[in-house]
Amino acid sequence: MTFVNIILIIVGVALVIWGADRLTDGAASLARGMNVSEIVIGLTIVAAGTSAPELFVSMVSALKGTSDLAVGNVVGSNIFNAMLIVGCSAIVAPMVINKSTVKKDIPFALCASLLLFLLCFDDMSSPHLWGNEISRTDGLILLAVFIIFMFVTFNETERNGGFDEVIGNNDPEEEKAEPLPTRSKWKNVMWIVVGLACLIIGSNLFVDAASYIAYRFGVRQSVVGLTIVAGGTSLPELATSVVAARKGQSELAIGNAIGSNVFNILLILGLTAVIHPMRIMGINIIDLSMMIISMGLLWIFAYTKYTVSRREGFLLVVGFAAYMGWLFYLL
Secondary structure (H helix, E strand, O other), X not given: OHHHHHHHHHHHHHHHHHHHHHHHHHHHHHHHHOOXXXXXXXXXXXXXXXXXXXXHHHHHHHHOOOHHHHHHHHHHHHHHHHHHHHHHHHHHOOEEOOHHHHHHHHHHXXXXXXXXXXXXXXXXXXOOOOXXXXXXXXXHHHHHHHHHHHHHHHHHHHHOOOHHHHOOOOOHHHHOOOOOOOOOHHHHHHHHHHHHXXXXXXXXXXXXXXXXXXXXXXOOHHHHHHHHHHHHHOHHHHHHHHHHHHOOOHHHHHHHHHXXXXXXXXXXXXXXXXXXXXXXXXXXXXXXXXXXXXXXXXXXXXXXXOEEOHHHHHHHHHHHHHHHHHHHXXX
């Protein structure tokens, strides 16, 4: 039975990742066909698409009463993004970071982490999180901050002359490139529906199988969320960032990790909490502190010469491995 559930976890992850890819491609192509600007596609559809695995897994987990999987998924994914993804990308190729990312985007992601830390403490007089809740009010606060983030990002993009300018696409040859081809409207709608169905089915398979294994071996759901679930849902970001770094597109690689962290906390946990408040049972202050420390380290490394070097990337990976080792040591 355990072997079957391991297979179901693998199938669930595959469906979630493939479904997110199909949903994003279909929605982006549909938007292009309807003459929606590339800036809107990049900042909304594509950004939301890369966070779709975390969104569906967290929401399904909360609705099924396994809220520690939901919270652990987001906290673990953010640690995964800031340390392992950025670390591996920097090892592949040192990452040059622009000043806007260092002065605005990374600090905003760090502030989002601090906000989540504060919202997890209903009783500020106690250092323990057990039994505290991320309520609907907390969810609305997170969503409100997310709207502010998107508003600021859109305004900055408009001032800088569009989406291509923001991501550093200044290659004149690239500007002359032909527009990306679009499929027929019905094909795009079909892929959106198929992708959505895969996300729902894959998320259910994943959560049920992971919950069974946690129960079977006495592993806390929070640990499963921080490790297996977080790693599985962050695979698209890992692949995207490493490939981007290898191609010399370091800004895209770092932007993918930072943007995902902001979406995970503000949009995913915010929306999930509004739909179904999440009681914290296994996530502890060390896990939340590690999320903040990972963003702080990334900020420090990026601030020095506006570059994350190979050595700094190696330190991030080692730090991530040490945290994972600590989690499994506690089992």
